[in-house]
Amino acid sequence: MGYTEEELKKELETKEYEYGFHTKIESDTFPKGLSSEIVKKISKKKGEPKWMTEWRLKSLKSWKEMVEPEWANINYKKPDLQSISYYSAPKKRDKYKSLDEIDPELLKTFDKLGISIDEQKKLSGVALDIVVDSVSVATTFKDTLAKKGIIFCPISEAIKKHSKLVKKYIGTVVPPKDNYYAALNSAVFTDGSFCYIPKGVKCPMELSTYFRINEPGTGQFERTLVIADKDSYVSYLEGCTAPSRDENQLHAAVVELIALDDAEIKYSTVQNWYPGDKKGKGGVYNFVTKRGICHTRAKISWTQVETGSAITWKYPSCILKGDHSIGEFYSIAVTNNYQQADTGTKMIHLGNNTKSTIISKGICAGKSNNSYRGLVRVSPRAKNARNFSQCDSLLMGNNCGSHTFPYIEVKNNSAQIEHEATTSKIGEDQIFYCNQRGIDTEKAIALIVNGFSKEVLNKLPMEFAIEAQKLLEISLEGSVG
Amino acid sequence: MLTIENLHAKVDGKHILNGIDLDVKAGEVHAIMGPNGSGKSTLSSVIGGNEDYLITKGTMLFDGIDLSELDAESRAHLGVFLSFQYPVEIPGVTVTNFIKTAINATRKAKGLEDTSSSELLKKIREKSKLLNIESKFLSRSLNEGFSGGEKKRNEIFQMLMLEPKLAILDETDSGLDIDALKIVANGVNKFRTKKNAVVLITHYQRLLDYIVPDFVHVLFEGIIVKSGTKELAHDLEDKGYDWVKDLI
Numbered sequence: 205m206g207y208t209e210e211e212l213k214k215e216l217e218t219k220e221y222e223y224g225f226h227t228k229i230e231s232d233t234f235p236k237g238l239s240s241e242i243v244k245k246i247s248k249k250k251g252e253p254k255w256m257t258e259w260r261l262k263s264l265k266s267w268k269e270m271v272e273p274e275w276a277n278i279n280y281k282k283p284d285l286q287s288i289s290y291y292s293a294p295k296k297r298d299k300y301k302s303l304d305e306i307d308p309e310l311l312k313t314f315d316k317l318g319i320s321i322d323e324q325k326k327l328s329g330v331a332l333d334i335v336v337d338s339v340s341v342a343t344t345f346k347d348t349l350a351k352k353g354i355i356f357c358p359i360s361e362a363i364k365k366h367s368k369l370v371k372k373y374i375g376t377v378v379p380p381k382d383n384y385y386a387a388l389n390s391a392v393f394t395d396g397s398f399c400y401i402p403k404g405v406k407c408p409m410e411l412s413t414y415f416r417i418n419e420p421g422t423g424q425f426e427r428t429l430v431i432a433d434k435d436s437y438v439s440y441l442e443g444c445t446a447p448s449r450d451e452n453q454l455h456a457a458v459v460e461l462i463a464l465d466d467a468e469i470k471y472s473t474v475q476n477w478y479p480g481d482k483k484g485k486g487g488v489y490n491f492v493t494k495r496g497i498c499h500t501r502a503k504i505s506w507t508q509v510e511t512g513s514a515i516t517w518k519y520p521s522c523i524l525k526g527d528h529s530i531g532e533f534y535s536i537a538v539t540n541n542y543q544q545a546d547t548g549t550k551m552i553h554l555g556n557n558t559k560s561t562i563i564s565k566g567i568c569a570g571k572s573n574n575s576y577r578g579l580v581r582v583s584p585r586a587k588n589a590r591n592f593s594q595c596d597s598l599l600m601g602n603n604c605g606s607h608t609f610p611y612i613e614v615k616n617n618s619a620q621i622e623h624e625a626t627t628s629k630i631g632e633d634q635i636f637y638c639n640q641r642g643i644d645t646e647k648a649i650a651l652i653v654n655g656f657s658k659e660v661l662n663k664l665p666m667e668f669a670i671e672a673q674k675l676l677e678i679s680l681e682g683s684v685g
Numbered sequence: 686m687l688t689i690e691n692l693h694a695k696v697d698g699k700h701i702l703n704g705i706d707l708d709v710k711a712g713e714v715h716a717i718m719g720p721n722g723s724g725k726s727t728l729s730s731v732i733g734g735n736e737d738y739l740i741t742k743g744t745m746l747f748d749g750i751d752l753s754e755l756d757a758e759s760r761a762h763l764g765v766f767l768s769f770q771y772p773v774e775i776p777g778v779t780v781t782n783f784i785k786t787a788i789n790a791t792r793k794a795k796g797l798e799d800t801s802s803s804e805l806l807k808k809i810r811e812k813s814k815l816l817n818i819e820s821k822f823l824s825r826s827l828n829e830g831f832s833g834g835e836k837k838r839n840e841i842f843q844m845l846m847l848e849p850k851l852a853i854l855d856e857t858d859s860g861l862d863i864d865a866l867k868i869v870a871n872g873v874n875k876f877r878t879k880k881n882a883v884v885l886i887t888h889y890q891r892l893l894d895y896i897v898p899d900f901v902h903v904l905f906e907g908i909i910v911k912s913g914t915k916e917l918a919h920d921l922e923d924k925g926y927d928w929v930k931d932l933i
Contacts, residue, residue, distance in 0.1 A: 632737075637773045639757035640733050640766075641787035641843065642794065651786055655777025655826065 234291040240264060243391050246291050250360050253367055263380035263390030270384045276546040277575040277607055278515050283454045283489060290392045355400040356411055359427050362398035369400055373431055377460040377495045377523070385456040386493040389425045393458070396427035401436040410665050412441040426457040432467035439470040441668055453488045461496030461504055465526065468503040469496065472664050474672050477512035484542025487514025494518060500526030500555070507663045509672040510537040510547060511679040519577065521550035524558035531560040534660040538679045539572030539604070548578035553589035553619070562593040565657050569600035569680055575607040584615040591620070597627045598656050600649070600680070650677040686711050686882050687851055692743035694731045701727040703907035704743065709851070712879040716893055716918060717886045719904035720926040725886045726770060728904070729855040733767040734760045747851070762794040764850030768840040768857050775827040780839060781809065783827045784846050791847065812845040816872045833860030841872040852876065853884045858892035870895030890922040905929050
């Protein structure tokens with residue numbers, strides 16, 4: 205006897221969030237609340253130079269004068285920022301020389317996530333800087349990278365060891381005053397990654413970080429700074445998972461990319477934070493500011509697969525400052541149950557002959573809400589700017605909502621702007637067709653969704669693409685019927 | 686192989702099949718003919734397991750197993766194949782990927798491992814040659830932008846790849862020019878063995894010049910009103926479907 209739709213639905217509903225666990229690691233946590241005292245304490249704890257402490261305090265001052273933005277197409281209860289602890293670090297904070305020194309509980313966590321460091325060490329080609337609850341605990345491949353002059357380390361370390369570089373670039377692409385959450389991040393960020401590729405160097409491996417949120421009730425404020433010097437190349441991967449929590453967790457990261465003349469940065473993200481349960485309880489609030497600047501003939505390519513979080517609010521953007529610079533944005537955003545996503549990009553054409561491409565794929569199931577919001581701006585002095593945007597939405601069921609908000613501001617009449625948008629629905633006829641070929645409904649949906657997302661999946665590095673495909677399947681489980 | 690007795694079915698509350706009897710044995714080719722709206726496509730959908738159609742009476746056994754108890758994919762795993770009259774598009778999924786997924790899903794249901802890519806490739810080469818399918822075709826998105834002929838050829842290609850026991854071909858000849866028709870018919874004839882069976886659902890006699898049936902049934906208002914051999918198809922062609930009405 206085969207399943208009825210109802211039975212299938214029921215069975216799928218019992219599948220809980222795959223990465224839902226909480227590791228017991230002794231940690232060192234600050235009291236809840238936000239004040240200049242707390243900011244100073246964070247800075248001191250991290251042994252930062254004075255300029256950094258001051259930068260943080262200035263950011264805090266700006267933040268206090270700002271109000272939380274309300275323009276996004278999302279509904280949520282604003283987090284109480286005074287009830288968050290702004291610092292949490294695993295207690296053993298000495299540097300680890302080998303895996304034996306690492307807390308076995310933590311290693312177990314990595315195992316559950318399917319990315320044991322051990323494996324990672326053996327795996328060639330991926331250097332990993334793992335961030336667990338704000339402090340980087342393991343860095344691999346450092347030596348190989350060092351030989352090429354590449355710096356890839358936790359940003360806290362960079363602030364101390366490469367103070368000049370950090371000071372020169374931090375906040376230049378996303379100024380602390382940029383927005384409410386960027387200001388908050390600038391004041392209280394605890395860790396993140398720093399990457400510098402010297403002139404003319406092609407980074408020989410994919411650089412990867414793995415962010416997780418571990419301690420209950422701690423927000424995570426990552427700060428990432430990637431600098432590709434002239435004529436250099438780097439591909440950077442960022443993936444994340446988080447344990448299940450009932451209270452909403454705030455995540456407000458800032459990522460800044462700087463591509464100097466002729467440089468290329470490829471930045472890929474797979475985001476799989478806890479989306480909340482099927483009734484919409486819990487889940488991560490993901491309010492991220494990601495932006496890159498392209499100098500002459502430079503190229504920045506953002507690729508993102510957003511499957512997690514209760515709320516996603518992010519617009520990885522490119523400022524095409526230099527002539528002949530290129531910006532790309534490839535995105536898949538999946539929402540299921542009560543998830544909400546308001547995501548897209550901004551392409552700011554300032555230089556001549558600049559080019560941008562936007563491919564956005566929104567997949568919407570359950571009672572979720574999925575919005576694409578994109579801005580293409582061509583400044584009066586930018587001659588021959590070109591943009592191509594394509595926004596496709598795929599709907600599953602009758603209770604979800606998909607929205608597209610394309611903003612186009614063209615102030616130079618030599619620009620060529622193209623915008624295409626489609627909305628489609630997974631049809632019962634498509635599912636029956638697959639069923640009749642022996643493919644069950646769950647697999648059929650995965651197949652259809654993967655086909656729909658293919659143009660974006662193809663942009664991901666191989667090993668990431670496979671992970672992303674699995675994530676799409678997991679995220680849409682239970683959306684049938 | 687397929688034994689249908691007194692089958693009644695409805696869709697959207699409307700009774701379409703009103704007592705079908707059909708017995709298909711291994712090695713046989715049956716043709717089901719009838720005017721538009723006689724229930725031909727409904728019959729194929731009901732056998733295939735489309736849940737929009739509700740069986741209200743009668744039985745449908747496949748090798749002794751009650752098909753009505755099984756969902757569509759389980760029927761496919763047993764070896765029931767439906768060539769669709771209007772195959773759907775699945776953008777971004779290549780012909781190859783789709784076939785691979787289908788083959789492996791059936792293998793999995795039988796407790797077998799995934800087929801190796803070299804084996805699959807060999808089989809694809811062999812079968813695509815039979816149907817004059819170029820390798821470029823295999824990398825296209827399933828049915829997206831396909832011409833009518835390409836869609837039907839792709840259905841037959843899938844049939845050859847999946848090697849079902851029972852193939853129901855729903856209006857496989859519609860939209861085909863004579864060259865394409867010959868190619869498709871050749872594919873079906875190559876498929877035929879003593880162990881499998883084919884049910885051709887068609888409006889016209891034309892297809893039966895190329896795929897010669899052992900039995901011909903005339904369907905009208907949801908009942909098989911006349912059965913015979915291939916000569917019946919010729920009679921129909923000569924006399925038209927109005928002749929059928931007089932048979933009731």
